[in-house]
Amino acid sequence: MIQSILLKNFRNHETFKLEINKPFVYIYGENGSGKTSILEGIYFCSTTKSHRTSDEKELIKTNEMFAQVVIKNDDQTYEIVVSKFGKRTKVNHVEKRKLSEFLGHLNVVMFAPNDLELIQGSPLVRRQFMDFELLQVDKSYLNHLNTYKKVLKQRNSLLKKVDIKDDYTFLNILGDQLYEQGIILINQRKQFLDELNILFKANYQKFSQNVVDIIYKPDQDEASFKKHLQKQQRQDILYQTTLTGPHRDDFFIRFNAFDSKTYTSQGETRLIVIALKLALLEWIESKTNHKVVLLLDDVLSELDQQKQDIFLKTLPKQHQIIMNSVMPIDMDHIQMIELTKERTHVKL
Ligand SMILES: Nc1ncnc2c1ncn2[C@@H]1O[C@H](COP(=O)(O)OP(=O)(O)OP(=O)(O)O)[C@@H](O)[C@H]1O
Known part of the structure; x- marks a missing residue:
């Protein structure tokens, strides 16, 4: 399970730090507050790729020299830094030059709005x-x-x-x-x-x-x-x-x-892709015997109230989930984070 996340000069985050204390984390805040960037940071530290850009220099906060993500997962520390010289990765503070030594430890499945392209x-x-x-x-x-x-x-x-x-x-x-x-x-x-x-x-x-x-x-x-x-x-x-x-x-x-490509509505397409991602998570776990973290970026939009309720109720309980949306939700047993400007500029 991910225990903490640190973003430094990553997109609009000067310093963002989150200590996780519940399996279900829900981040909300206004448009442009940096919600997607947090999930992107986790995805980047897991796969060394961004889910929304192939130009990784975009990840570096404007006018800064590097962007850094540090994640503590199952008491191991994973770190990735990107600068104009390329990417460097570390596990437990030891540099890993081979990608194969870094990948495969922190496993995630992400749903993002551009995944509708799958259909x-x-x-x-x-x-x-x-x-x-x-x-x-x-x-x-x-x-x-x-x-x-x-x-x-x-x-x-x-x-x-x-x-x-x-x-x-x-x-x-x-x-x-x-x-x-x-x-x-x-x-x-x-x-x-x-x-x-x-x-x-x-x-x-x-x-x-x-x-x-x-x-x-x-x-x-x-x-x-x-x-x-x-x-x-x-x-x-x-x-x-x-x-x-x-x-x-x-x-x-x-x-x-x-x-479904030509037949289903936006909301129906979204549910299909969400179900595909949930299936993928179970499939990867069954093949690798590793726990997978579910990242859900803006998953609720385009779903009507009834579908949102069903979706939230049926989310798998045995997985760690980190999710974001514009509005807060009323739900027990979740760690709710409101993303404000102060939270993206925390003093360490
Ligand atoms: N390299 C960068 N340096 C500084 N700011 C950036 C950089 N890249 C993107 N941004 C800005 O960071 C902000 C956060 O973007 P992000 O997509 O994370 O927001 P969001 O909270 O998910 O928004 P929405 O609710 O609209 O999806 C945006 O205002 C964007 O313009």
Whole structure:
């Protein structure tokens, strides 16, 4: 469990310090007070990435040289500092040069408003979701994914040079390698979505009676992928690119009989994504045996009062939850923090 959080020069926080004394922390305050930045800080210290920017210099408070996040979790201290020279990480005050030595200790699942893109966005968003979650729990997945991408790049550059009349020997070798790695990705993604689907449906049922399902849409099944690479490469040569494979995979959420992407309302979409995140949390815990902290950024907006009440009542009790919103709520057993200007400029 996270016991304390310190942000220094992080976004609008000059110094923000929070000692946590209950499993459920609820932070509220006006727009721009820095609520999202606190969750972003925790996420950053967990993953070394921001959930809302790829330009990490943005995290450094204007006119400052560095931003720092220090988190005490299960009596271990994790620290990340970002400056114009890059990022540095420490565990228990000892510098960790290898990312693998820093990652995996402080596990979080975050819901943020831009996660609605999981439903509404392009297939790339959903592929990145599958890949990111799979490589977190299975290091070998990263190797297969990287090899697949490397072979795909080689094959695509060869396809730009090769002629219909040429000898296809090298193209065939690359096709075999692509198939070999590709089916591993397809099978792992399928298994991931099958397992996630069971947890997702159970979580979603707590909110609504609609029937939902995660449907994997591999670009090709194993047999047609093989057939394409062996017998239909003329098409690839013509288009000068690999037309099919897991790099074109997708999934969608079936909502009753429809595709939620075009069918569900904003509030319904939000509940679907929340249920997906709750499912993900359970899935990661079952795979890693590590406790996962749930971060909920502005999760209540767009939900009607009844849905907000159901949501708050059904939040998992066995997890640590850190959540924010504009308005306070009336609930027992939570640590309520009002974020005021003074709180973001605490004297240490
Ligand atoms: N590098 C930075 N330096 C200083 N201020 C920053 C920096 N980056 C962002 N800000 C400001 O920090 C403030 C806090 O942003 P944040 O998104 O955390 O607020 P919030 O409380 O979650 O707001 P909302 O309720 O509108 O979602 C904003 O006013 C933003 O303009």
